[in-house]
Amino acid sequence: xxxxxxSRDVFYVSDGTAITCQTIGHTVLGQFPFSVNQQTFPFIENxxxxxxxxxxxxxxxxxxxxxxLVFFSMVIPEAKQRLLTANALFYDVxxxxxxxxxxxxxxxxxxxxxxxxxxxxxxxxxxxxxxxxEYTLAHDDGVSLKGLEEADLILLGxxxxxxxxxxxxxxxxxxxxxxxxxxxDEDIAKLRLLPQFEIHRHKLFGLTIDASRLTEIRSNxxxxxxxxxxxxxxxxxxxxxxxxxxxxxxxxxxxxxxVEEISTRILERTGLKRRIF
Amino acid sequence: xxxxxxSRDVFYVSDGTAITCQTIGHTVLGQFPFSVNQQTFPFIENxxxxxxxxxxxxxxxxxxxxxxLVFFSMVIPEAKQRLLTANALFYDVxxxxxxxxxxxxxxxxxxxxxxxxxxxxxxxxxxxxxxxxEYTLAHDDGVSLKGLEEADLILLGxxxxxxxxxxxxxxxxxxxxxxxxxxxDEDIAKLRLLPQFEIHRHKLFGLTIDASRLTEIRSNxxxxxxxxxxxxxxxxxxxxxxxxxxxxxxxxxxxxxxVEEISTRILERTGLKRRIF
Numbered sequence: 001x002x003x004x005x006x007s008r009d010v011f012y013v014s015d016g017t018a019i020t021c022q023t024i025g026h027t028v029l030g031q032f033p034f035s036v037n038q039q040t041f042p043f044i045e046n047x048x049x050x051x052x053x054x055x056x057x058x059x060x061x062x063x064x065x066x067x068x069l070v071f072f073s074m075v076i077p078e079a080k081q082r083l084l085t086a087n088a089l090f091y092d093v094x095x096x097x098x099x100x101x102x103x104x105x106x107x108x109x110x111x112x113x114x115x116x117x118x119x120x121x122x123x124x125x126x127x128x129x130x131x132x133x134e135y136t137l138a139h140d141d142g143v144s145l146k147g148l149e150e151a152d153l154i155l156l157g158x159x160x161x162x163x164x165x166x167x168x169x170x171x172x173x174x175x176x177x178x179x180x181x182x183x184x185d186e187d188i189a190k191l192r193l194l195p196q197f198e199i200h201r202h203k204l205f206g207l208t209i210d211a212s213r214l215t216e217i218r219s220n221x222x223x224x225x226x227x228x229x230x231x232x233x234x235x236x237x238x239x240x241x242x243x244x245x246x247x248x249x250x251x252x253x254x255x256x257x258x259v260e261e262i263s264t265r266i267l268e269r270t271g272l273k274r275r276i277f
Numbered sequence: 278x279x280x281x282x283x284s285r286d287v288f289y290v291s292d293g294t295a296i297t298c299q300t301i302g303h304t305v306l307g308q309f310p311f312s313v314n315q316q317t318f319p320f321i322e323n324x325x326x327x328x329x330x331x332x333x334x335x336x337x338x339x340x341x342x343x344x345x346l347v348f349f350s351m352v353i354p355e356a357k358q359r360l361l362t363a364n365a366l367f368y369d370v371x372x373x374x375x376x377x378x379x380x381x382x383x384x385x386x387x388x389x390x391x392x393x394x395x396x397x398x399x400x401x402x403x404x405x406x407x408x409x410x411e412y413t414l415a416h417d418d419g420v421s422l423k424g425l426e427e428a429d430l431i432l433l434g435x436x437x438x439x440x441x442x443x444x445x446x447x448x449x450x451x452x453x454x455x456x457x458x459x460x461x462d463e464d465i466a467k468l469r470l471l472p473q474f475e476i477h478r479h480k481l482f483g484l485t486i487d488a489s490r491l492t493e494i495r496s497n498x499x500x501x502x503x504x505x506x507x508x509x510x511x512x513x514x515x516x517x518x519x520x521x522x523x524x525x526x527x528x529x530x531x532x533x534x535x536v537e538e539i540s541t542r543i544l545e546r547t548g549l550k551r552r553i554f
Contacts, residue, residue, distance in 0.1 A: 017541040020300060026554045027297065028374045031386040042541045069378070089381045091374055097305045100373070101346070104366045109308035127497055129536070133442050137417070165410050168445055172536070220404055259406070259449070264294040264319045277303045 006034040009060040009068035011041065013053055013083065015075055018042040024093045025071035036069075044074070050082045057086040075111045125276045128175045132275070136171035139179040140164055145196050148179060152272060154200060155180040156244075157207035158236045159227075160217045162254040162262055166207070169259045170266070175275030179203075183243075185227075188236050191243045205266055206244040206251030211237055213255040283311040286337040286345035288318065290330055290360065292352055295319040301370045302348035313346075321351070327359045334363040352388045402553045405452045409552070413448035416456040417441055422473050425456060429549060431477060432457040433521075434484035435513045436504075437494045439531040439539055443484070446536045447543070452552030456480075460520075462504075465513050468520045482543055483521040483528030488514055490532040 010029065012021040018040050029036055041053050060068040070088045073095070074080035084090055098109045138144055139151070141164060148154065153176060155163045163180035170176045183191060197204060209217075211233045218228035226232055244251045250269050254262050266272070287306065289298040295317050306313055318330050337345040347365045350372070351357035361367060375386045415421055416428070418441060425431065430453060432440045440457035447453045460468065474481060486494075488510045495505035503509055521528045527546050531539050543549070 017537050019537055019541065020304065022551075022554065023297060023300065024371070024374060027371055028378060031375055031388055032378065032382070032384060033387070040544075042545055071374075089378075091377055093374065094301070094304055096373055096377070097301060097348075097368055097370065098308055100368060101305060101309065101366075105309070107309060110310070111308055126535075130442060130494075133445065137414075137441070140414070164414070165407060165449070168410065169449060172442070172446060172449060217407075258403075260294045260296055264296065267317075268319055274299075277299065 008034050008036055008066065009064060010036045010038040011053070011057060011060075011068055011070045011072075011088070012038065013041045013044055013070055013072040013074070015043065015045045015079060016073065018073075021071045021073055021093050025069075025091070028071075028091075029069070044079065044083075045076065047079070047082070050079045053083065054086045057088050061087040125175065129172070129276055132171040132175045132177050133168070135177040136167050136179075139177075140167060142181045145179070145181070145194070148196065148200050148203075150177055151179045151200065151203055152176040153178045153205055153266065153270065154197065154203045155205055155207060156183065156240075156249065157251075158183050158209075158214070158233075158240055160214060160221070161207040161209045162257075162259070163207055165259045166254075166262045166266070170263045173274075173276075174263065174267070174272075176272060183236065183240050185232075185236070188239050191239045193243070193247055201247075201249075204247075204249045205270060206240070206249045207254050207262070208237060208241050208244070208251055209253060210255040285311050285313055285343065286341060287313045287315040288330070288334060288337075288345055288347045288349075288365070289315065290318045290321055290347055290349040290351070292320065292322045292356060293350065295350075298348045298350055298370050302346075302368070305348075305368075306346070321356065321360075322353065324356070324359070327356045330360065331363045334365050338364040402452065406449070406553055409448040409452045409454050410445070412454040413444050413456075416454075417444060419458045422456070422458070422471070425473065425477050425480075427454055428456045428477065428480055429453040430455045430482055430543065430547065431474065431480045432482055432484060433460065433517075433526065434528075435460050435486075435491070435510075435517055437491060437498070438484040438486045439534075439536070440484055442536045443531075443539045443543070447540050450551075450553075451540065451544070451549075453549060460513065460517050462509075462513070465516050468516045470520070470524055478524075478526075481524075481526045482547060483517070483526045484539070485514060485518050485521070485528055485530050487530065487532040 010025060012018045012025055014021050022040060044050055044053055057068055057070065067088050071091045071093050072083060073093050074083060102109050135150065155167060155178060157163050159182050163182065167178040167180045170178050211230060214233040215228055215230050222228050252265050287302060289295045289302055291298050299317060321327055321330055334345055344365050348368045348370050349360060350370050351360060379386055412427065432444060432455060434440050436459050440459065444455040444457045447455050488507060491510040492505055492507050499505050529542050
């Protein structure tokens with residue numbers, strides 16, 4: 001009896017960063033029962049580079065006897081045509097969708113050399129993003145509580161509940177200015193809202209987490225410590241959650257959530273909008 | 278004569294974060310000559326929520342007299358079927374591609390409830406990502422030069438050349454541990470490589486930038502300062518670039534590049550691979 005665990009060669013090819021090709025290809029292929037050997041070719045923006053990719057594809061085909069899968073996005077017509085001559089299965093990650101929209105709306109698309117992850121000529125969004133990252137870094141982990149009036153969001157929670165990665169993700173990907181403030185051991189017994197937060201109540205949002213998951217995460221950092229003990233985690237979470245309820249601060253449980261999920265749930269609950277795309 | 282600047286309602290709908298729907302929809306629509314009013318509906322995972330979205334779609338159709346565009350990804354079959362009954366133009370951002378792969382490979386895909394931006398049951402990648410973010414934060418802006426042996430990459434450059442956003446992006450999205458170290462004014466006159474970096478030479482990578490762009494960025498922060506002056510920017514960049522050349526440190530010019538482009542160019546030049554997707 002033969003096992004059927006196959007493996008396929010996969011290429012992500014773009015005249016841009018190929019990040020969108022990777023994202024889509026990776027998610028699509030995750031639904032198929034084979035493993036992948038993946039290679040990424042970004043910035044394939046001239047003939048020589050296309051020739052190199054075509055060579056790699058042909059090598060893969062000759063070695064494996066199977067056409068590799070190519071998830072691609074190419075704006076330059078000549079480069080795209082040349083790529084498509086190679087022995088492969090091709091998936092155009094953007095144009096497939098663009099063509100459907102064109103048909104439905106009876107409108108012609110104008111391909112842009114400037115793609116999803118490039119900076120506009122006017123640097124549109126660039127400064128917003130950098131400013132959001134800087135603001136968020138300067139207000140990480142309770143380091144500073146100055147300039148709260150500029151904050152879009154103030155995250156509260158115990159150590160390791162996901163505040164820092166969530167804050168940085170929301171700054172980087174959504175362009176939002178996020179303050180995060182940890183409740184530390186000394187606060188826990190007599191937990192109260194800092195007076196500085198009073199006039200910014202509408203910006204407050206809490207993160208909590210299952211005690212067992214918190215123990216796991218903290219143990220990964222400081223195994224065997226009081227800090228990571230189940231008892232300590234439970235005490236901290238109980239008093240923080242009762243503060244959230246007492247003060248009517250909206251909060252979510254981040255156990256088993258990725259940073260993307262936590263960030264999106266926060267937008268959903270607060271009504272905040274992404275500033276950048 | 279009527280102007281033809283139209284506007285269309287656009288919905289991003291998903292039983293996950295809808296981040297992939299937004300990314301694809303936004304890029305696709307950027308190629309069409311109309312503006313968009315966009316709304317995002319993440320976590321549409323039960324009947325009630327689907328009904329709410331359908332109502333919003335119907336409201337948009339009734340108000341505008343035009344079918345809105347819906348970029349969606351729904352794993353739950355019943356929810357998907359109900360969504361598709363609304364008066365809209367539908368674009369399935371993942372299944373469109375999944376179906377093409379199924380046909381080509383003559384294989385059936387198994388849709389996963391666990392999508393691109395969720396945490397695996399075994400928290401696969403979770404700790405790598407968090408550890409990379411923490412390491413990178415702890416080594417931002419020359420704060421610490423301890424533990425360089427754990428670094429994947431050491432970024433060098435003048436203030437405002439893009440080191441911090443690039444480091445954080447590479448940690449967050451690629452799972453890489455990045456140190457960044459600034460050359461400050463006092464170093465510039467007698468610029469040399471820190472002895473600590475000697476045994477990690479293979480990890481060094483330089484960022485530079487056009488003097489005019491650096492002046493613009495610094496002025497945005499401290500208008501009229503010496504720090505932002507064209508003369509100061511030129512002096513710093515000249516001496517840093519000559520250090521890069523003298524020490525054979527690979528470097529790129531980040532002017533007009535997004536954080537995604539800088540990060541991808543660095544992977545390309547160094548051969549480093551993404552650790553997470």
